[in-house]
Amino acid sequence: MRNHDNMMKKFASTGEAEAFKTAIEQSITNNDYTAYIAVNTNYNITKYLTKDQFTAMATEKAHQQKILDALKNGDYATWKTLNTDNPILKKIDTEAKFKKLQEMESYKEKMDTLSKELGLQGQMKGGMR
Numbered sequence: 001m002r003n004h005d006n007m008m009k010k011f012a013s014t015g016e017a018e019a020f021k022t023a024i025e026q027s028i029t030n031n032d033y034t035a036y037i038a039v040n041t042n043y044n045i046t047k048y049l050t051k052d053q054f055t056a057m058a059t060e061k062a063h064q065q066k067i068l069d070a071l072k073n074g075d076y077a078t079w080k081t082l083n084t085d086n087p088i089l090k091k092i093d094t095e096a097k098f099k100k101l102q103e104m105e106s107y108k109e110k111m112d113t114l115s116k117e118l119g120l121q122g123q124m125k126g127g128m129r
Helices: 002-014 017-029 033-039 051-072 076-082 095-117
Strands: none
Touching: 017 033, 017 051, 033 051, 051 076, 051 095, 076 095
């Protein structure tokens, strides 16, 4: 964790954090372990994350994206199918509750956008202070 913190301080001080984050996310989205390693060349990431672990992480991210897409598109049937083993189905068990969840996600996205516009991304997680 200390390496990660030092790395983020370096990027924050040089203004490269967003590009680094984007490159990491893109490599995971594309399930491209080679690109992931290339982005992390200074941090010996292979010591901490094997190709199999990376593939599992990328697969899970793709699954989560499908769930989010179904939520955004209002596709309750697909969302429910994708969440078969998820305990969330005990709480979001009707289409009406799904619509409320969809509304909540919309508000979350609006908050994220406003936070970014104000330069407060990551600073509002604990509420206003």
